[in-house]
Amino acid sequence: MCSWVEDLDNIEEVEELLDSNFVQEEINKYLKNTENAIELISKIIPLTNEDKKDYRRVKKIDNMLDSEFLAPFKDVQIRGEASLQIKLTQISDKLLEQKKYDILRKKTIIGIGGQFSAGKSKFINSILNGGEELLPEDQNPTTSIPTYIVKGNEEISAYTSENKKVSLDVEELQALTHKFYEKYSMGFSSFIKSLFISTSNIPYEKLVFLDTPGYSKPDSLDAENQNELSDENRALEQLRSVDYLIWLVDIENGDLKQPDIEFISKLKLEKPILIVVNKADKKIGREIEQVIKAVEDTAIDKGINLFAVTAYSSRNREEWKSAGHISDFLESSMADKNKEDIVQQICEIKRDVLDDIKEKLENCRKERNQLKNIIFNSDDIMEITSLINLYGEQLEKIHDLEESRSIYQKNMRSLEAELQTYYGRK
Secondary structure: OHHHOOOOOHHHHHHHHHHHHHHHHHHOOOOHHHHHHHHHHHHHOOHHHHHHHHHHHHHHHHHHHHHHHHHHHHOOOOHHHHHHHOOOOOOOHHOOOOOOHHHHHHOOOEEEEEEOOHHHHHHHHHHOOOOOOOOOOOOOOOOOOEEEEEEEOOOOEEOOOOOOOOEEEEHHHOOOOHHHHHHHHOOOOOOEEEEEEOOOOOOOOOOEEOOOOOOOOOOOOOOHHHHHHHHHHHHHHHOOOOEEEEEEEEEEEEEHHHHHHHHHHHHHHOOEEHHHHHHHHHHOOHHHHHHHHHHHHHHHHOOOOOEEEEEOOOOOEEEEEHHOHHHHHHHHHHOOOOOOOOHHHHHHHHHHHHHHHHHHHHHHHHHEOOOOOHHHHOOOOOHHHHHHHHHHHHHHHHHHOOOOOOHHHHHHHHHHHHHHHOOOOO
């Protein structure tokens, strides 16, 4: 028997997996018929000139935020510069979601992260739809695609790497699994940046759930595939833009591993995160307690801002000891009143930068005037010479700040024009 079968807990789990794979391949027309598969591929890959125009615009805005926003002040220490740059990066990541943003901006985004095979898709299906399959769970790193789930009218959309929107039906969605890759040697993760599932069958109207690719790869993948797929970068880009994070840990890991810690630290999230020890049905009570304690101790020791650590069984659809941490976390997320419009956030950062430059200019002018008065009242030639040099340096500093501010204001006018065009705001 294959090793992956030996690792499963019982024969029922094996039969369930084999049956689902067989049914999927026999019924799904895109897996059964090559002509239908080609039809699905051609539906997703084409890119019109209008799509390219939209894509170039959003990439231009992204570059202005990431690279040009603070560039005029490269020689000036802006107050809270590191924090501002993190916020700008998060904003630019949100902007790259483009047309989906009109839906997402009024809701709180809950990101689901973790290593490959931590059970993220099954966890989301379990807590949102009673275990019914909203998301394909038959995934591997060649097919994993970041997926948003939101309450609304029934609709499935794929957004290509250049932000073209493609409507899909359920059967097309179910074809985006590793069975398609195995049969046709082609995955969709290179072409689809994210999926968007809108359905009335979930209970949280104000929340959007984001299922991301596992940032890690199984040992069986070779180096060439690892470089080609770069799921870590995709997961990092997606999760930096979320409002809250649920991080899944496979209970078999026994603790929060160093790669988890390093990945979470890269996200620079301000809000506390919920860590869920998943697949709790694989352990008994005492073992579950030990893993929760180990994860909690490690997270605190590494400075991770915790909401809570809990255990959950997606198979049984229950939180260990009915702790209620998951529902409390979601309720807390929905109650957050601090979610701001992206354009408003950009305006506030611009205001903070200009206020800081204004304060620096006022201080420089005050020092210049003080030097001027001392020079005027001094009789010491040597002192006057020294003060004149300082006076000249102060004038140069004022000139540089004013010139940088002028360039910055010009850049901001360009950015605001792009944003108005992008959002259609007058």
